[in-house]
Amino acid sequence: MARKTGSNGEKTARDLRRAATSLFARHGYAAVSMRQIAQAIGVQAGALYLYTPDKQSLLADLMATHMTELLDAWQAEADAGAAPEDRLEQFVRFHIGFHAGRPDEVFIAYMELRNLEPDNLALLQKQRRAYEDVLEDILKSGVAAGRFDIPDTRLATMALIAMLTGVTTWFRSGGRLTLEEIEETYLSMVRGAVGLT
């Protein structure tokens, strides 16, 4: 079925994505009905199907879009020609900054993998792997240049991404520290973890 276009259709599509993200994060995918999502944006349940064929497609689309935005944002910023330690710094600041503003999306990205059907899961895992490879490539080039001391770059990638993403579970703007102060402290820990001094 063709998706509605035009300014009303676009606004509804945006509202739909926002409401679904918020409801999935609050209650979990399995506990949220299309009817609840429709109610949250003030349309009839039947009208949702102009925008998405079903709840599974909606979840897969939200999760894939989050990863696409992440990969695109990195591509737009990345300076692949810089020195490994500068690329690492750029990655740390980028990762914290991108995710800190999207706690619901990060929560869903972790929590709702269990609810993706196999084809959707395979696509998402490919996207996650592509993003992990961004960091691993930086770590490998730092090792190759003799700048980083890392026994296992794959393991270090998983460790650092978990560490950096963890900020979303407790960061609230207006708290004790600004995001910039947090980036600074995390950066110094990451530099230590990869053996840069």
Place this chain on the structure above:
Amino acid sequence: MARKTGSNGEKTARDLRRAATSLFARHGYAAVSMRQIAQAIGVQAGALYLYTPDKQSLLADLMATHMTELLDAWQAEADAGAAPEDRLEQFVRFHIGFHAGRPDEVFIAYMELRNLEPDNLALLQKQRRAYEDVLEDILKSGVAAGRFDIPDTRLATMALIAMLTGVTTWFRSGGRLTLEEIEETYLSMVRGAVGLT
């Protein structure tokens, strides 16, 4: 209502906790009914209420018990008189080992905070804080002894716990690395992150 005791009652109580943990981790608390849990262990729904007053109490009990076991296991192992770097090593190995075998409990501990009623949430946050304080205390004593270089011990605590807990999202026994190899690599990253060389 008094809880059933005796060997049958104890077995059912254990089965109930195991089934609820698995179902909550698989589908999310909000999507799981007491009836489903009863079916999973082969008893009538009404019989569950001999063991737990309601689903909220069951969730709170599972989450609090996980934290109590964690804190007790650490207390049983901890050597508070050791040097800060040895206590840090002990903590890293303990944390990875304890959590790697409990992926469902870790998943619920993160995901279902949103579903705890205020009193239950307050208790759980107190327990989490007590565990975070274990690590922060080690970090502070390392800083005081001039062994660690950490600008913000609270932030470092959050960063390191997120990094170490992340192992549960991908570790499966029989994979590329043994848990001991993983502990070794994480330990070297943690030592770097706190400025030990």
